[in-house]
Amino acid sequence: MKTTLLFLSVFLSVSLFGQNVYIPDANFKAHLVGNSAINTNSDTEIQVSEASAFDGGIICESLSIWDLTGIEAFTALDSLNCSSNWIQSFLIDISQNTALTYLNYANNALGNLDISQNTALTYLNCENTGTSNLDVSQMTALQRLDCEGNQLTNLDLTQNIALTYLDCEGNQLTNLDLTQNIALTYLNLSDNGSLSSFDLTQNIALTYLDCAITGLTNLDISQNTALTTLSCWLNNLTSLDVAQNTALTSLSCFSNDIQSLDVSQNIALTSLDCENNILTCLNVQNGNNHNFTYIDIGNNSWLTCIEVDDVAYSTANWTNIPAILFSTNCNNDCSTSTAGINELNTSKTLIQILDLMGREVTFKPNTPLIYVYDDGSTERVFSVEY
Numbered sequence: 001m002k003t004t005l006l007f008l009s010v011f012l013s014v015s016l017f018g019q020n021v022y023i024p025d026a027n028f029k030a031h032l033v034g035n036s037a038i039n040t041n042s043d044t045e046i047q048v049s050e051a052s053a054f055d056g057g058i059i060c061e062s063l064s065i066w067d068l069t070g071i072e073a074f075t076a077l078d079s080l081n082c083s084s085n086w087i088q089s090f091l092i093d094i095s096q097n098t099a100l101t102y103l104n105y106a107n108n109a110l111g112n113l114d115i116s117q118n119t120a121l122t123y124l125n126c127e128n129t130g131t132s133n134l135d136v137s138q139m140t141a142l143q144r145l146d147c148e149g150n151q152l153t154n155l156d157l158t159q160n161i162a163l164t165y166l167d168c169e170g171n172q173l174t175n176l177d178l179t180q181n182i183a184l185t186y187l188n189l190s191d192n193g194s195l196s197s198f199d200l201t202q203n204i205a206l207t208y209l210d211c212a213i214t215g216l217t218n219l220d221i222s223q224n225t226a227l228t229t230l231s232c233w234l235n236n237l238t239s240l241d242v243a244q245n246t247a248l249t250s251l252s253c254f255s256n257d258i259q260s261l262d263v264s265q266n267i268a269l270t271s272l273d274c275e276n277n278i279l280t281c282l283n284v285q286n287g288n289n290h291n292f293t294y295i296d297i298g299n300n301s302w303l304t305c306i307e308v309d310d311v312a313y314s315t316a317n318w319t320n321i322p323a324i325l326f327s328t329n330c331n332n333d334c335s336t337s338t339a340g341i342n343e344l345n346t347s348k349t350l351i352q353i354l355d356l357m358g359r360e361v362t363f364k365p366n367t368p369l370i371y372v373y374d375d376g377s378t379e380r381v382f383s384v385e386y
Contacts, residue, residue, distance in 0.1 A: 020045040023070035027063045032070070048073055057102065061085070068092040075099070083107050083125065094118060105129065106146065126150070127167075136160060147171070148188070157181055168192070169210070178203055189214055190231065200224055211235070212252075221245060232256070233273070238349055242266055253277070254296070259350060262334040264307070275299050280350075281334040283307040289314060297321055302363045305330035348373040 023029040023046060032046050033039050038054050039046060051070075057079035058071075065085040071077075072093050079102035080094070087108045094100065095117045103118060104125040111130045115121075119138045126134065128149040136142055137159045147155070148169040155173060157163060158180045166181070167188040174194045178184065179202045187203070188210040189195060196215040200206065201223045208229045211219065216235040221227060222244045229250045232240070237256040242248060243265045250271040251263065260281040263269055267286050274282070275298040282303060284295070289309040295318055297303065306321070307330045308314045315323040329337050352372040355361050361369070 019048045021048055021051050021070045021073040025065050025067040025069065028060060028065045028068060028070065031060045031063055031065075032058070046070070046073075052076060055099070057081070061104075066091065072096040078102065080104070089113050101141075122162075164205075185226075187211075207247075228268075260334050264334075264336055270294070272296070278350075279303045281305075281330070281332045283330070283334040283336060285309055285328070285336055290317075292318070295321070305332065307335055348375045350374075 023032065033044060036042065037056055038050060040050055051073035052075050054074055055076040055078055058074070058077060059081045061081050062084040065082065065087060068082060068087050068091060071080070072095070075096050076099050077097050078099060080097065080100060081104040083104045083106040085108055087105070087110060089110045089112070092110070092113065095114060098117050099120060100118050101120050102123045103115070103121055105113065106125045106127040106129065108129055112133045113126070113129070116135065116138065120141060121139045122141050122143045124136065124139070124142060124144070125146040127146050130151065131147065132151040134147055134152060134155060136145065137156055140159055141162055142160045143162050144165040145163060146167045148167050148171070150171050152168065152171040152173060155168060155176060157166070158177055161180055162183060163181045164183050165186040166184060169188045170191040172194065173192040176189070176195060176198055179199055182202050183205060184203045185205050186208045187206055189198070190210045190212040192214050194215060196217060200221060204223050205226060206224045207226050209221070209224065209227060210231040212231050212233045212235065214235060216232065216237055219232055219237060219240060221230070222241065225244050226247055227245045228247050230242070230245070230248060231252040233252050234255040237253065237258055240253055240258055240261060242251065242263060246265055247268055248266045249268050251266070251269060252273045254273045255276040258274065258277040259279060261274055261279060262283040263272065264283045264285050267288050269286060269288070270291050271294040272284065272292070273294070273296045275296045277300055279297070279300040280302045282297060285307045287309060290313065297306065303325065305327050306325045308326050308328065311326045311328060314326045329335060331337060350371055351374050353361055353363060354370040354372060355367070363369070
């Protein structure tokens with residue numbers, strides 16, 4: 001009897017040890033079998049014992065894989081990159097891979113993959129997967145989230161206080177609470193056309209912000225003094241205050257309704273694109289105009305003067321801008337010489353242009369005009385153009 005029990009015990013042990021993981025996808029199986037760190041006995045199969053013992057990473061991106069069945073046997077797996085394959089959600093189960101800290105399943109038709117058990121994740125990339133529901137509330141260690149190009153209308157990040165990098169471009173978000181994500185340094189919210197407002201006052205560590213095509217009418221970045229890159233183009237902004245953002249090197253605010261722009265405090269600026277606005281006032285006299293590598297102010301037909309460091313330098317180097325616009329003192333609302341006076345004024349928006357007969361007209365150079373503002377004030381304007 002003892003001999004029989006001993007035989008059965010040895011038989012079961014050998015049987016269990018030699019059991020193979022079921023891996024139906026030929027490309028996935030070939031990749032695993034070809035990895036000597038996984039296939040330690042160099043045979044043509046992956047044993048359960050080999051899979052469960054492996055605590056490294058599997059990188060199987062762009063291998064034309066349809067089915068990731070078998071991944072569930074890798075219970076100690078630390079990282080998985082299966083991006084850019086043809087995997088569908090019913091052919092992948094990562095609920096047993098609870099040790100994962102890195103997960104990238106981007107560019108697969110996975111939809112709403114169940115990642116509820118992967119709470120140890122610090123990196124998650126699910127871009128371009130058709131996701132409409134993403135719950136990361138249990139992933140309190142998450143540091144980077146890439147979820148762009150999906151169908152998200154909601155995203156709760158209030159529990160992800162370790163988050164430093166967020167890219168949710170190209171979704172359908174209507175609101176986003178970032179007040180708890182004070183560690184954020186990179187933020188891309190672009191192409192969320194109904195995300196018309198958000199609070200960034202707590203995100204003082206931000207160095208990169210892209211909020212283009214979000215329907216913004218107002219943008220307060222006064223607390224984001226570490227910003228080096230700001231893209232807020234194709235919105236509905238009528239004003240933009242970057243006076244506190246002295247670390248800015250790149251500013252793209254084209255295709256808005258901005259009337260006045262002063263970047264004289266942005267001494268690190270090297271790139272400025274403010275074309276397609278309704279600028280009447282532009283001050284780029286920051287003391288470092290020679291560091292500019294790119295500047296575009298096209299299609300601002302009301303702009304008659306640009307305040308610069310040196311007229312000769314701008315004329316010689318900014319050849320895409322008419323030299324007649326350059327001056328070291330434009331003596332207008334955003335000029336350095338009138339900055340102290342402007343601080344006494346309340347902000348106002350141009351609502352109407354009249355000729356001297358009181359008739360509404362569009363802007364015309366070399367013509368006396370009357371500007372009417374929303375605060376009830378008026379201003380006589382005469383712009384000379386040769």
